[in-house]
Amino acid sequence: MPKLLRTLAAILTVAVLTCLVGFVRARVTGPAESARGWMIGLLVCFGAMGLAALYMAAVGVYHTILALFGWDGGPGILRKNPHYLPGSDEPLADDTPLKPPLN
Numbered sequence: 001m002p003k004l005l006r007t008l009a010a011i012l013t014v015a016v017l018t019c020l021v022g023f024v025r026a027r028v029t030g031p032a033e034s035a036r037g038w039m040i041g042l043l044v045c046f047g048a049m050g051l052a053a054l055y056m057a058a059v060g061v062y063h064t065i066l067a068l069f070g071w072d073g074g075p076g077i078l079r080k081n082p083h084y085l086p087g088s089d090e091p092l093a094d095d096t097p098l099k100p101p102l103n
Helices: 002-029 032-069
Strands: none
Touching (some): 002 032
């Protein structure tokens, strides 16, 4: 999924730059009406960027709520996670044997 998102971001970046250059060139060299298609392309690209920004903001709010209440496995900020063990979120050294869970 991250590779797909990076690819889509790269395509969107190229599309924005292409529409921007096309818009400026059409506006400078020809009549104003010739730049209309490029302007619509820019507006579509900016709309896609706005949707991506809303998605990223929603993910940020989601992860903030998880961290506040300790639902992400961490200690929690507002409500302490009773199952959190201090140091359990620290990375282990390479080749460290893992202990079986105590039941």
